[in-house]
Every structure is written in structure tokens, then in C-alpha cells.
Amino acid sequence: MHSQTYIHSDPLIESLPLSNISRAMDDDEVVIIGAGICGLATALALHRKGIKSVVMERSESLRNVTGAAIGIQPNGWRALDQLGVSENLRHTAVRLRRFRTLDISLGGGKQKEISLCDGETRWLRRKDLIDTLYAELPPGAVKFGFQLESIKFDPYSSKPVLRFIDGSSIVAKVVIGCDGGKSIIAQFLGLKPTKIFPLCAVRGLTYYPNGHSYDYEFAKVMKDNISVGRVTIDDNLVYWFCFLPYIPKDEKVWEDPEVTRQLTLELLSNHPQEIHQEIHELIENADMKSLSITHMRYRAPWDLLTGSFCKGTVMVSGDAMHVMGPFLAQGGAAGIEDAVVLARIMAQLDLNSVESGSKVMAHKVEESFNQFVKQRRMRVVRLSLQTYIIGMLSGTPSFIKKVIYIMLLVVLFPNPYNHVNYDCGDL
Numbered sequence: 170m171h172s173q174t175y176i177h178s179d180p181l182i183e184s185l186p187l188s189n190i191s192r193a194m195d196d197d198e199v200v201i202i203g204a205g206i207c208g209l210a211t212a213l214a215l216h217r218k219g220i221k222s223v224v225m226e227r228s229e230s231l232r233n234v235t236g237a238a239i240g241i242q243p244n245g246w247r248a249l250d251q252l253g254v255s256e257n258l259r260h261t262a263v264r265l266r267r268f269r270t271l272d273i274s275l276g277g278g279k280q281k282e283i284s285l286c287d288g289e290t291r292w293l294r295r296k297d298l299i300d301t302l303y304a305e306l307p308p309g310a311v312k313f314g315f316q317l318e319s320i321k322f323d324p325y326s327s328k329p330v331l332r333f334i335d336g337s338s339i340v341a342k343v344v345i346g347c348d349g350g351k352s353i354i355a356q357f358l359g360l361k362p363t364k365i366f367p368l369c370a371v372r373g374l375t376y377y378p379n380g381h382s383y384d385y386e387f388a389k390v391m392k393d394n395i396s397v398g399r400v401t402i403d404d405n406l407v408y409w410f411c412f413l414p415y416i417p418k419d420e421k422v423w424e425d426p427e428v429t430r431q432l433t434l435e436l437l438s439n440h441p442q443e444i445h446q447e448i449h450e451l452i453e454n455a456d457m458k459s460l461s462i463t464h465m466r467y468r469a470p471w472d473l474l475t476g477s478f479c480k481g482t483v484m485v486s487g488d489a490m491h492v493m494g495p496f497l498a499q500g501g502a503a504g505i506e507d508a509v510v511l512a513r514i515m516a517q518l519d520l521n522s523v524e525s526g527s528k529v530m531a532h533k534v535e536e537s538f539n540q541f542v543k544q545r546r547m548r549v550v551r552l553s554l555q556t557y558i559i560g561m562l563s564g565t566p567s568f569i570k571k572v573i574y575i576m577l578l579v580v581l582f583p584n585p586y587n588h589v590n591y592d593c594g595d596l
């Protein structure tokens with residue numbers, strides 16, 4: 170018998186042909202919305218624990234190009250180790266030796282250098298991370314072309330009913346919203362809307378067929394409210410990024426990568442000659458397919474402290490729960506940690522031993538979601554708070570505000586790299 174129950178009590182769904190209702194799936198226990206890093210990692214973590222799930226993604230294929238590259242620091246590698254995918258990924262990017270930052274705002278020029286000898290840090294192509302997670306899933310685990318439109322509880326069974334924009338609907342037992350920073354599931358749970366930093370990020374990859382001369386490092390220069398950085402991915406590939414002042418969505422720069430590139434170069438023209446020359450060359454030679462511009466969302470740390478991230482058998486994870494901006498390079502890794510912690514807790518429920526669809530199961534799932542939120546809340550509050558302060562520091566032109574943000578960082582985060590020591594535990 171299918172463990173998926175199709176609703177007959179909902180007039181909205183009653184009016185749909187059965188083929189429409191059931192085209193998505195057959196008898197999956199857990200529905201994950203969104204095949205980004207967190208959705209795929211969650212499906213994989215559950216799969217490793219013997220819990221079947223289906224991921225429903227609005228795009229027609231994996232969104233593995235957007236964003237070019239992603240930094241994975243020691244805490245992220247620990248989580249990837251648990252998922253059993255770290256060995257393959259290690260071969261795709263070099264291990265970095267140091268972080269180098271130079272702040273030339275306010276007439277200064279002090280360089281900070283942090284050795285990365287003690288912890289593994291690599292910047293991966295996003296494509297490699299997403300493709301690797303996807304490849305480990307059983308066939309058919311991801312259903313493409315399903316854009317969630319709305320979710321509600323069936324008033325009779327209390328099960329979540331998911332409605333997609335093509336008119337199809339399903340009744341799930343368990344829903345995990347990994348649908349990113351503008352999550353429909355988060356909205357359903359009553360979380361406050363996410364906000365946007367007063368900045369834009371432009372990112373891309375530059376390929377050097379005959380090799381480049383950069384060291385294995387992360388190097389960033391900050392001048393006023395513009396930051397620019399480069400990171401070595403391998404001997405031929407360099408990832409670069411620029412945090413620029415906020416640009417509204419309706420400008421042409423959002424539609425044409427060539428305009429994005431030109432504007433970025435223009436905004437960097439006031440940087441000292443040597444820095445400008447280097448970054449100019451990187452951006453000028455960038456692979457245009459990898460170049461993108463984005464706003465940077467965040468869930469306010471104080472909303473994370475108080476928000477309800479689950480209701481009944483519905484919850485959010487990854488950016489849908491704690492989108493936080495890129496300033497610590499931790500959002501994606503935090504989503505992978507979420508996946509490990511959630512699957513561990515859910516597996517402890519021994520779902521298979523409980524009659525499918527029973528009230529006992531629903532209670533156990535709720536209990537596991539509550540435990541998940543309890544274990545994850547303070548971790549993501551801390552990450553988000555640190556990211557938020559750095560983001561505000563980068564985005565403000567005001568000298569006084571800069572001083573306040575720096576003081577807050579020094580007081581609240583005396584060891585600014587402490588977050589990479591976090592261990593999400595065994596799967």
C-alpha cells in the first residue's frame with residue numbers, strides 16, 4: 170500500500186485529476202523541497218541512515234553553476250566526512266595555506282595573515298559539490314520541475330498538503346523545507362521575512378590554461394565599502410568575488426553579464442594600481458558563464474533566536490532557516506551540518522518500526538524536529554550574528570558605525586575563527 174495519502178477532503182485537490190495528484194511520487198516518507206546544497210545533503214544523510222526521501226526542485230535540472238565556488242572550512246569537511254563524500258571532493262580543489270586580508274579604508278594599510286596549517290580549507294567549484302552529493306543519491310531521488318506554490322495542513326488528517334504551480338498536489342507525511350532564502354515553507358511557519366545587506370556580490374571563475382602564478386591562498390582587499398578577493402581552486406582555476414554597494418534589481422547590470430563585468434571594473438578603478446591591475450586581469454579574463462551578481466539575504470540573528478522553525482511534521486533547514494550572507498563563508502557548510510544533525514536525530518526514532526502514517530509517527534517526527542531546532546539554534550545564531558556584524562561593517566560608509574561594529578566583533582568574537590572548530594558529530 171502507498172504510504173503517501175492522497176487527500177479527498179480538500180475541495181481544492183478533489184477537483185484535480187488523480188494523475189495530476191500522484192505524478193510526483195509514490196510512497197516516500199519524507200518530502201524535501203529544494204535541491205540546493207542543503208536539500209541534497211539532507212536527502213543523502215537520510216539515505217545513509219536508511220530513510221527514504223524525495224527532493225522536489227523547481228528547476229528543470231541541478232542548479233550547479235550559480236555562484237561559481239564555495240569555501241569549505243574544517244567544520245564543513247567534518248560534516249562532509251560524515252556524508253561519505255569528502256574524499257572525492259578533496260581531489261577537486263587545493264588545500265589553502267593562508268587567509269590574507271588588507272584593509273585600505275580610512276587611509277590604513279594593515280595586512281592580516283592567518284595560517285591555515287591546522288585546518289583544512291578548500292574552495293570548491295559549486296558544481297563539484299552539488300554533482301557529488303547528487304551522484305550518491307539513489308536514482309529518482311530528485312524530481313525536477315516541481316515548484317512549490319503553497320503548503321497547508323489538511324484540517325482532517327493534519328498532514329501537510331503541498332501544492333505545486335502546475336496544479337499538482339501531494340499529501341506528505343514529513344516536509345523539510347530546504348527552499349533557500351525566500352522560502353515558502355519558512356513563510357508558512359510564520360518566520361519573519363529575510364532582509365538584504367546593503368551590498369551586492371559579483372562572482373566568477375577565471376581559467377588559466379597554462380597555469381596561474383597565485384599562491385594557494387584566500388586574499389581579500391577592503392577599501393571603503395568595496396571588498397574584492399581571489400581564492401585559488403586549483404593550479405588552473407581562480408575564483409574571485411567583489412562586494413559592491415547595493416544596486417537595485419531593475420538596473421541593466423542584472424540582465425547582462427558584460428554590463429556586470431564593466432560596472433565591477435569601473436567600481437574598482439579607485440583601488441591602488443597594483444591591486445587594480447591584478448583583479449582587472451582576473452575579471453577581464455573571467456568565464457562569462459560563471460559570472461553572476463546577487464543580493465545577499467540574511468535572517469536577522471534576533472529572529473533566529475526566537476523563530477519557530479517547525480510546526481507539526483513540517484520544518485525548515487539550510488538557508489530557509491538561517492540564510493546569513495557570505496562574510497564568514499559558512500552558510501553552505503551550516504546547511505550540511507544541519508543535514509547530518511537532522512538525519513542522526515530522525516534515525517534515532519526508528520521510523521520503520523512505527524506503523525506508517527500513524528499518530529505515533531507524527532509525534533515522533535515532531536519530537537525529532539524540536540530536538541533538531543534545540544541542537545542547531547545557538548550554533549546558527551552565533552554564525553549569523555558574526556556574519557551580520559561583518560556584513561554591516563563592510564556595507565557602511567560611516568566611520569563611527571565602522572568603529573562600533575569592530576568593537577562588537579572584538580567583544581563578542583575574540584577568536585574570530587572559533588566557528589570552524591565546531592563538530593556537528595557523527596551521522
Ligand SMILES: Cc1cc2nc3c(=O)[nH]c(=O)nc-3n(C[C@H](O)[C@H](O)[C@H](O)COP(=O)(O)OP(=O)(O)OC[C@H]3O[C@@H](n4cnc5c(N)ncnc54)[C@H](O)[C@@H]3O)c2cc1C
Pocket residue numbers: 202203204205206207208225226227228232236238239240241315316317318347348349350352353370372463464465486487488489494495497498499500501502503504
Ligand atoms: C556571494 C555568496 C557567497 C557565498 N559563499 C559561501 C562560502 O564560501 N561557503 C559557504 O559555506 N557558504 C557560502 N555562501 C552561502 C551558501 O551559498 C548558501 O548558504 C547555500 O547555497 C544554501 O543552500 P540551500 O540548499 O540551503 O539553499 P539554496 O542554495 O538557495 O537552494 C534552494 C533550492 O530550492 C529550490 N527552490 C526554491 N524555492 C522553491 C520552490 N518554491 N519549489 C521548489 N524548489 C524551490 C531552488 O531552486 C534551489 O535549488 C555564499 C552565499 C553568497 C550569496
